[in-house]
Amino acid sequence: MSTAVRPRTSRLPAPMRVLFAALLTTPLWLTQVGLYQYLALEIMIWMLFALGYNLLLGYAGLPSFGHGAYFGIGAYAFGLLQLKVWPNLWFDLAGAAAIAAILGAVVAAFISHRRGIYYALLTIAFGQVFWFVAVKWHSVTGGEDGLLNLRRLPADFGFVAFDLKSNVALFYFAFGIFAFVVFALWRLVHSPWGRILTAIKQNEMRAAFVGYNVWLYKWLAFTVSAGIAGIAGGLFALAQQSAYPNVMSLHSSGFVVMMVLIGGGLVSFWGPVLGALFFILARDLLGAYTETWLLWYGLLFMAVVLWQPDGIAGLWQRWRRRHRSALRSTPPVAKAV
Amino acid sequence: MALFEARNLHKRFGRQVVLEDVSLSFEAGRLSGIMGPNGAGKTTCFNVLTGRYAPDRGEVMFEGEAITGMAPRAIAQRGISRSFQVMNLFNDYTALDNVLVALPDIRRRGYDGWSDLSADTAAHDKAAAVLARVGLSGKEPAPAKSLSYGDRRALEIAVALAAEPRLLFLDEPTAGLGSEGMARLSTLIGELKRTLTIVVIEHDMKFLFGLADRISVIHWGQVIAEGTPAELRENRWVQRSTLGRPA
Numbered sequence: 001m002s003t004a005v006r007p008r009t010s011r012l013p014a015p016m017r018v019l020f021a022a023l024l025t026t027p028l029w030l031t032q033v034g035l036y037q038y039l040a041l042e043i044m045i046w047m048l049f050a051l052g053y054n055l056l057l058g059y060a061g062l063p064s065f066g067h068g069a070y071f072g073i074g075a076y077a078f079g080l081l082q083l084k085v086w087p088n089l090w091f092d093l094a095g096a097a098a099i100a101a102i103l104g105a106v107v108a109a110f111i112s113h114r115r116g117i118y119y120a121l122l123t124i125a126f127g128q129v130f131w132f133v134a135v136k137w138h139s140v141t142g143g144e145d146g147l148l149n150l151r152r153l154p155a156d157f158g159f160v161a162f163d164l165k166s167n168v169a170l171f172y173f174a175f176g177i178f179a180f181v182v183f184a185l186w187r188l189v190h191s192p193w194g195r196i197l198t199a200i201k202q203n204e205m206r207a208a209f210v211g212y213n214v215w216l217y218k219w220l221a222f223t224v225s226a227g228i229a230g231i232a233g234g235l236f237a238l239a240q241q242s243a244y245p246n247v248m249s250l251h252s253s254g255f256v257v258m259m260v261l262i263g264g265g266l267v268s269f270w271g272p273v274l275g276a277l278f279f280i281l282a283r284d285l286l287g288a289y290t291e292t293w294l295l296w297y298g299l300l301f302m303a304v305v306l307w308q309p310d311g312i313a314g315l316w317q318r319w320r321r322r323h324r325s326a327l328r329s330t331p332p333v334a335k336a337v
Numbered sequence: 338m339a340l341f342e343a344r345n346l347h348k349r350f351g352r353q354v355v356l357e358d359v360s361l362s363f364e365a366g367r368l369s370g371i372m373g374p375n376g377a378g379k380t381t382c383f384n385v386l387t388g389r390y391a392p393d394r395g396e397v398m399f400e401g402e403a404i405t406g407m408a409p410r411a412i413a414q415r416g417i418s419r420s421f422q423v424m425n426l427f428n429d430y431t432a433l434d435n436v437l438v439a440l441p442d443i444r445r446r447g448y449d450g451w452s453d454l455s456a457d458t459a460a461h462d463k464a465a466a467v468l469a470r471v472g473l474s475g476k477e478p479a480p481a482k483s484l485s486y487g488d489r490r491a492l493e494i495a496v497a498l499a500a501e502p503r504l505l506f507l508d509e510p511t512a513g514l515g516s517e518g519m520a521r522l523s524t525l526i527g528e529l530k531r532t533l534t535i536v537v538i539e540h541d542m543k544f545l546f547g548l549a550d551r552i553s554v555i556h557w558g559q560v561i562a563e564g565t566p567a568e569l570r571e572n573r574w575v576q577r578s579t580l581g582r583p584a
Contacts, residue, residue, distance in 0.1 A: 009455045192443050193450040199427045199438045206425040209387070210439045210500060211413035212447060220448075 009190040015270045016182065023175055027168050035284075037167040038239070043280045044171070044178050045235050046259065050272030051185055052228025053256045054265040058272075059189055060221040061201030063120040065253055066127020070100045070226040072248020073130060074233020079147035079243040080140070089153040089164075089238075093177075096234030097227050103130070104226020105219070112218040115204065127253055134245045146244030150237055164238075174235050181228060188224075189269060197221055255279065258301050264313025271313040278312065338401065340365040340534055341386075341417075341504055346395035348385055355381045356392070357558045363504070368526070368535045370549035372542065378558040379538045380422060383508050386536075387419045388412040399504070414444075418502035420493045422509040422538075426481040432492055433477040436464040439499035464499065471495045471525055487518040494525065505529070507537045511544050519544060546570075 026040040049071055056062045077099040081092040111122040134141045141147065152164045155173050164170045188194050200207045200217050208214050237243040246252070260266075263275020279297070286293035304311060310318075339362035348356040355378045363369045373379045384390045386397060391406035398404065404412055427435050437443060442460055446452070454460070465477055471491040476484065481492060490510065497505055510526070511519050519541075526548055529535060539545040545552060546566040554562040554575055562572045569575050 009453050011453070187453070188450045190453050190455060191450045192446045192452070192454050193448055195434070195454050196438055196443070196447050199430065199434075202427040202429050203425055205409075206421075206427065206496070207438075208409045209389075209413055209419060209425075210496065211410050211441075211444050213410055217447075 011187075012183075013186070015273075016186065019182075019270075019273060020179060023178070026171070037171055039280065039284060041167060041171045041174060041239055042236075043277055044174055045232050045239065046256075046276040046280055047273050048178050048181055048235070049229055049232035050256050050259045050263070050265070050276045051182060051269075052225045052232065054260050054269075054272045055185065055189070055197075055228070056221055056225040057257070057260055058265040058269075059194060059201065060197050060218060062115070062218060062221065063257075064123040064222070064225070065120050065257060066123040066125070066130075066250070067225070067229055067256055068250065068252025068254075069127040069130040069248050070104050070229035071233040071236070071252055071256075072134060072243070072245070073103055073226075074100045074230030075237035075240075075243035075247045076134060076141060076147065076233075077230065078234035078237040079150050082150055082153070083147065087151065087153055089155055092153070093231065093234045093238075096237075097230040100230020100233065101223050101227030104229075105223040108219045108222035108226075112215050112222065124250070124253075127248075127250065131245060131248050131250070134248055141245075144245060146242055146247075147237075148242050150241045150243070152238060152241065170239060174239070177231065177235065181231065185228075186269065193217075193220075258297070261309075262301060262304050262311050264311025264315070264317075266314075267310045267317060268313035271311055274312045339363060340400060341536075342398040343382075343386055344396045344398070346382070346385055346392045346397070348381060348390060348392050355558050356385065359395070359555070359558070359560055361386075361553055361560065363534065363536050364551070365534050367550040368530045368537065368548055370545040370552040371536065371538045371555060372540065372545055372552050373555035374540060377555045379540075379555050380508060381558075382555060383419070383506060383538055387417060387506055413500060416501075416503035417506065418497040418500040418504070419506035420497045420508055420510060422512050424489055424493050426489065426492060426496065428482040429480060431478050431480055432468055432473055432484065432488075432495075433461065433464050435481050435492055436467045436495050436499040437461065439496045440464060440467075441501050444500075467495050467499045468492075470498065470528075472521065486513060487515075487521065490514060490518065490522065491525070494529075498529070503534065505533050505535045507535065509538055509540065511539060511541050523547065 023040070023044060027037060030037060030040055053067050056064050074096040078092050078096040081095040107126045111119055114122060135144055152170060154161045154163050162169060162173065164173055196207070196212055197217050200212065200214050204214050233247065236247065259275035259279045260272045261275070262278060263273065264271035265275065282297055283293060286296060308315060341363040343359060343361045346356050346359040359382060371379050371382065381390065385392050388407050388409040388411070396403060396405050399415060399417060404415065427438065437460060440460055440463055468474060468477060471494055473488060473491055473495060476488060481489065484492060494507065494510065510522055514522060523544060526535065526537070530548065537545060537549065549566060551565055552563070552569055553560050554569065562569060562574045564572065
C-alpha cells in the first residue's frame with residue numbers, strides 16, 4: 001500500500017548521474033566550448049558551498065545571510081593549519097571542515113531559538129564579527145593581504161600519492177570530495193532527520209508538540225551546513241593558493257544566497273547546483289563584456305524573486321508538469337501519429 | 338488515582354488573570370470535557386496543561402509524575418498528544434507525511450541521517466492505517482493544504498493520534514465545521530473513546546454533552562462546576578452562565 005502512495009527515493013537519481021558525468025568529462029570538452037579547467041573547479045566548489053547552504057535555507061527554512069563567514073573560516077583554517085601546524089592535505093582539509101563546523105556550532109547555539117528576521121540579522125552580525133577578526137588580527141590572518149603562497153600539497157593515499165599542481169588533477173581530487181558530500185547530503189535530506197527538519201520548517205510549534213527538540217534540529221542543520229562551507233572554503237584556498245578577507249565578506253554571503261534562490265533551492269535539491277553554475281558562468285561571460293556584470297545579475301536576481309521565486313529548478317519542474325499533462329491528454333491515435 | 342491532574346493552577350498575562358486556582362482531574366479510559374464560553378480561559382488552560390505555557394503557580398501531574406512547566410516535546414514524549422483549535426499542520430507535506438513524522442518509531446529514529454525514510458514500508462503502512470482510522474483513506478498523497486476544511490480537521494486529529502498517546506487533548510475540534518462535519522467528528526471521537534483517554538475542550542454543548550463522561554465548566558478563569566452531563570444540566574451556575582441550556 002505505502003509503496004504505491006510514495007515512490008522510493010533513488011540512491012543515485014538521474015540528475016546526480018548527469019551532474020557527475022558532466023563534471024567528470026569536463027577535461028574532454030571544456031576547452032572546446034571556450035572555457036577552462038580552473039573555472040570548472042571553481043564552479044564545483046561553489047556548488048558544494050551552495051548545496052550545504054541550502055540544507056539551511058531550503059530544507060530548514062533558516063535564512064543565514066552571513067554564511068560566507070564559514071566559507072572563509074574554512075579557507076583560513078586550511079591555510080593556517082598548512083602554514084603553522086602540519087602541511088598535510090587530509091589533515092588541513094579535515095581541520096578546515098571541523099573548525100568551520102565548531103565555530104558554526106557556537107554561533108548556532110546563540111541563534112537557534114530564533115527564526116525569521118531575527119535569525120537573519122544575528123547571522124549577519126556573527127558573519128561580520130568573523131570578517132572583522134580576519135581583517136584586524138594581522139599577526140595570525142595576514143590582515144587585508146590574507147594568507148599567501150599556500151601550497152597544493154600532494155594527495156597521499158599511503159600506497160600512492162598524486163600531485164595536485166595541475167588544475168585537472170586538483171579538479172579530480174575535489175570531485176571525489178564533492179561527490180561524497182553530494183551523496184551524503186542526498187541521503188541526509190531523505191532520511192528521517194531530513195524529513196523532520198523540513199517538517200520543522202513548515203511548522204515549528206507542531207513539531208515540538210509531536211515530540212521533537214526543534215532547537216537541536218536547527219542547531220545541527222547550521223553546524224552541518226557550516227562544516228560543508230568549511231570544506232568548500234578549504235578547497236577554495238587550495239585552488240587559489242591563498243585565503244583572504246574577501247572570501248568571507250558579506251559579498252560571499254550574498255552570492256551564495258543568490259545562487260540558491262536563482263537556481264531554485266527552495267523547490268529542488270539540485271537548485272543550488274544550477275544556481276552556482278549560472279552565477280559563475282554569468283560572472284565570467286558577462287564579466288568579459290562589462291565590469292558592471294553584477295548590476296545586471298542583481299537586476300536578474302530581483303526579477304527572479306519577483307516573478308519566478310522557484311528559480312530555474314521551479315521553471316523546469318513546471319515545464320515537466322505541463323509536458324506530462326499534455327502527454328496524458330493527447331488521444332492515443334494522435335500519439336501514434 | 339487520576340491519570341492526569343492539575344492542582345491550583347494560576348496563570349496571568351500582565352495584569353490579566355486568565356486562570357485562577359484551577360484544579361482538574363481526568364480519569365483513565367474516560368472522555369472528559371472542558372466547557373465554557375468564548376474568552377473563559379479554556380484554551381489557555383489547555384496550553385498550560387500541555388506545556389505551551391508554564392503556570393505561574395500550581396502543579397500538573399501525569400501518571401503520578403510532575404510535568405509542570407515541562408517543554409511540549411518532553412510532555413509529548415511522555416504520551417500526551419494534542420490537536421489545535423487553529424489548525425497546525427505541516428501544510429506542504431502530504432496527509433501521509435503529516436502522520437508519518439508524528440509516529441513514535443520515526444521520532445525515535447529522528448537523528449538517523451542516513452537511512453531512506455521512503456523505503457520504510459512499515460512506517461508508511463502504519464501512517465496509512467492512522468489516516469484510515471480518521472476516515473482519510475485515499476487522501477494519502479494529497480498535500481495537507483489542498484484538503485477540504487473537514488478533512489484538515491480530521492488530519493489534525495490524525496497527527497495527534499499518530500503519536501500513540503495515552504492521553505489525547507482535543508482543542509475545539511468542531512471549530513468551523515458544519516452539521517455534516519460535526520456528525521462525522523462525533524462518530525470519530527466516539528470510536529476513539531473506546532480505546533483512549535480523551536480530554537475535549539468545546540463550547541458546543543450539544544456536541545460535548547453527547548460524548549463526555551464528565552465535564553468541567555470554566556468561566557472567568559475558574560472552574561465553576563463539574564459533573565456528568567446529567568448533573569450539569571441541573572446545575573444552576575451552568576444554567577445562569579452564558580452557556581445557555583443544552584439541547
